[in-house]
Amino acid sequence: MAYFCNLKLSAQNIFSVFITPWELHNLSFQLVSFDYSQLELRILAHLSNDDKLKARLIIDTDFFISLAADLLKKPEHEITHEQRQNAKQICYGILYGMSNETFARETQMNIIEAEQFVENFYKTFPTMAQYLVDLKRHVLENGYVQSIHGRPLYFDLTHTISNEILKARMERQAINFVVQASACDIMKVAMERINQILDRMFPFDLKIRPTSIRPVYLVLQIHDELLFEIEKNSRTNEILNIIRHAMEINDHINLSLPVQIKSGDNWESMVSIV
Incomplete structure (x- = not known):
């Protein structure tokens, strides 16, 4: 339900195009951002055990x-x-x-x-530095790397090892993939968990609910951030806590996964609320 406005904006102000309607069917909504804090660095700290x-x-x-x-x-x-x-x-x-x-x-x-x-x-961070060296060696010897959930990325070593430019690019891609794909794994699991919880809380069944409009909708997933549209009502704080808890459940790495929450009428002017 998020609305778009003033699309002739520079990239610097792109956040301002996402606004929430003041009212919809006599209901008032706000945009709420749930953002993992330093997710990729936490993954790197876990993988390197630094x-x-x-x-x-x-x-x-x-x-x-x-x-x-x-x-x-x-x-x-x-x-x-x-x-x-x-x-x-x-x-x-x-x-x-x-x-x-x-x-x-x-x-x-x-x-x-x-x-x-x-x-x-x-x-x-010498242990982390050594991990990156070991990761580069691994991809050169084995031709693949994988995320924390075992999702692989394969490389063709046929011409890579003898070409320094291709070799350097492969090493960069290997490091990039391991960390970013692991972050993606964590985010996908969190999104599915949130969806299951919200489906139980607010089923699309008019016999149970008086309106087809949910009090919470996922609008966007951007890297380590989820953007929701949430109704302002007596259950708002409950919904905020449920979503954050679902994101912070951690079966992946041996560090906590703290989530920052901000809200506002548009994506650009959000302020921290929790």
Whole structure:
């Protein structure tokens, strides 16, 4: 039921095209976002069994400020927004196969500064760094990698090993797939779990319910985030807690899977509510 408006928007403002109607059949709805916190980093910490990375994710502080302080050898209160963003970018850049040159360009560092930043990152999490080396070796020897649920990605090694460009691309794709496919596995399981719970709570049976309109609808799944349209009524908090609990149930990795909840009348102006 989410409405679209002002579609001639730049990519920067794309969130604002998703709005919820003020009223529908005399019912008032809101958009609610359920977003996993650092899901891919938690998966990487689990797969690599890096105790330092796990400990950093468990602490209830801003992960990227804490990391930037470590990498730059500065107190956390001195870390700027730009430095926090650089720490965040190198974390996810590793998952997406970003080169030192690309990292330098994206963060407007010179190449020496970028290389030092990356080197400090690997020194901070040596077990994770070794896991990535081992993963690259595995795909070169076996020609495949798999997600935490065993979903495989196969590579043709015929010409890859003898071609450095193809080899580097395969290694990037292998790391990317293992982490992102595992995140996808977790999200798919959560979505199915939520759907089953909501079907039991609000069956499409007019003998049971006075209206065909549900008080909650899944609008979008975007990476690690689910966007719902939820009716504002006496059961709103119950629905919020049920969805978050269903997402945080964790049979996958040995770290918690915290979920942040935000709501608003459009996707751009959401505020944290829980």
